[in-house]
Amino acid sequence: MKKLSSLMLVLILALVVSACGGNNANNASNANEGTNASTNTGSDSDAKEVKITILNSKSEIHTQMTNAAETFSKAHPNIKVEVISTNQDQSPVEKASALYASGTPATLAMLDAGDIEKFADKALDLSGEKWVAELAQPNEINGKTLAFPFAVEGYGLIYNKEVLDEVAGGAFDPATINTTSALEELLQKIEAAGKTPLYIGSMDWSLGNHFLAIAYAAQPDTDVKGFLEQLKGGSADLVNNATYQGLLDTFDVLKKYNGGKNDPMAVNYEQSTAAVATGSAAITFNGNWLITELLKSNPEGEYGFIPVPVSNDPATKANSAVAIGATKQMFIDNEKSTEEQQAAAKQFLNWLVYEDAGQQFLVNEANVIPAFKNITLELNGSLAVAINEYNLAGNSIEFAGNFVPGDHWKVLGASMQKYLADVTDRNGLAAEIEDYWKSVQ
Template sequence: MKKSSLVISLAVMLVFAMIATACSKTNSGGTVGSASATPDSKGASAEKPVKITILESKGGDVSKLLAEAGKEFTKANPNITVEVMSTGDGQSPYERAATLYAAGTPATLAMLDAGDIVKFKDKAADLSGEKWVGDLAQPNQIDGKTLAFPFSVEGYGLIYNKAVLDKAVGGTFEPASINTTAALEELFKKIQASGPAPLTIGSMDWSLGNHFLALAYAAQPDGNVEKFLSGLKSGSVKIADNAAYKGLLDTFDVMKKYNKGKNDPLSTTYEQSAASVAKGEAGITFNGNWMISELQKSNPTGEFGFIPVPVSNNAGDKANSAIAIGATKQIFVDKTKNTEEQQAAAKKFLNWIVYEQAGQDFLVNKASIIPAFKNITLEPKDSLAKSIKAYNNAGKSIPFAGNYVPGDHWKVLGASMQKYLVNKDDRAALAAEIADYWKNVK
């Protein structure tokens, strides 16, 4: 080879080497090129930084715990940050979500009451293809699609203090023994004879409306809540003539008779009803497993459980031995204002809760949530959650009918139940208000 040709060849090789070096620097963390094509320290493709927001509506300590879970998630996914927002005092989750949409800034993930998800179905991303759908204990669909993530399974009934009831019956209390209204009244008499008040009734409209009254919807013989509510809307079902409704009010009348606060029923708050049972001042109250944290404030080591609310004196009626259980808080992913990257990050967070140890630990151990997923084998620690799970595993459950009612049901008919509690409304007036409410539901 001639010397001049060698020089030219060397020069060409040097140019290519310089280009290769420049390309190497660019692709190994330089400022040229897209962030999505940049390898991270583990050799995987790093993602563009993205922020997702979560509208939390569970209340209590969950907001704080969810924020901590978001930080744990970010440790495992450094390019995704999580911000938690909460509903305001006196504002329903639906109202908060609607306000955010009106402002054009909806949360990436919105946690709502189950009955409100359908109102946002056109804004919700289809989650049917997500892995966790296959691990659901029960289907969770709207119009044949999975549009929401069931965050928490909850249940409610008559909460009892085990120590108080054991003393009252002179042995170990067996909740299955209370399967009629008459049996419940006999238990009240035994508690009263042993010293404490038989029960205390919380006056909260949300409890009386969306939980207690809704038992009448769930206790229908066929268990079809939607069919029953459709009948109320059309007027083909007369609530005043319904057997489950009348039986439920028979039980409520007995509860009113033995109520610790019967001289001023509307003065009993959520906190007071919990404290009375926790301290042993009353044996029973009506509420859900979410009350455990309030009970433990007064009695950290106390043991509590559930008794079903009887709706008849027929021990064979399913509702008399069953607890209302359902996925009460559900999360949907916004597809209208949040980018594809944000939606993908949101889906990743939901999968993290279901499949990662830290996510499961947050859900079950820290937030005391009963999971809706078969793959999560962690056992709940608190006694109320254990009681709910035992009823559920035994097939002794009726629908959580509050999941099927409109967002204002608790306010409107909760107020009607409060009037019945203080004897301002009689049965005819209460039935008329319930019928009028459903007649005007669109």
């Protein structure tokens, strides 16, 4: 019995030791798993799975963004990415705010640059990220980098090169259109050639945050922020402001030759784009993001930019410049997202800047101009190339839409629509603009 008891004791001890060793191994594995969740680069297939969401406010690249998310997840199997896109009628701020109100904010939210500050208390500080050193321009709020500049963009009068080369009887030079009078002469020539000179899209975001914003950016004696402070304080008299009046002189010319002038509010994004893409119209007002839509109708089309003149003086800087800025910006949620989700979101941003697939997405699929010095891919699309040429030549004014409140495009976009449809006059429009800015806190 003693020998049997001794044997049983040995067996029991062996089992206990084995079990303890197994638990230690499992604990070590779990510990490693937790570490991998925050530092894994996608090579460790055993890493803890993390799901992140991206709020994409560039609805025109929803398909491309979704494909990029899938490509990223294949390279990083432990990270699953869901893309949520806004539509053209919904401001990014409204969507982001709704997600926060529901307790399910996006891990990564893409907003207009001017709206990032509203979410500063919810944004993760990214100042220590490697890509900050690659920025072509500083991107700080109160001394901190709170957002990732997704795209440098610009806007003006987009033209079909084939049409204007034909009208010009050779290579059309956009530099020759440096006054409102020169623009009207060009539109007359296009009309005489049997083409529709242009279409003005009635979109409130385009009229409010882009066209009207030129009046803020083109002021000769102050910068954008300075002029907006004048508007807020009630000291900016638009009725007697030369730049505002000059911009509306140009807008009146555009209205005169608008192919949709009989029903201007019916001219939408798709219609105006298709008309220019196919050559039935020569010009529309929009930005380089339009290239995705243009290429749908004419994959071989070539396009360029004419600045929007604000006077009949060729020496006026804005007459030879287009509005350019780092527009769409992404911040990482620091309120509801876990550390693992934040780490995964950082990996996605690094993928965009440093990995070939990420760079290819930005330049060749999203058709944006990167804000990073290390991305040296040849720009894709004639509009991106044109914006970059204006930028490198110093022929740019501020993208003033980056400095306006989130409801600016809806409120004053509606005011611009009224002017487009001749429901209000210049003085009435000026009063609505001034009243809006006086209400801004």
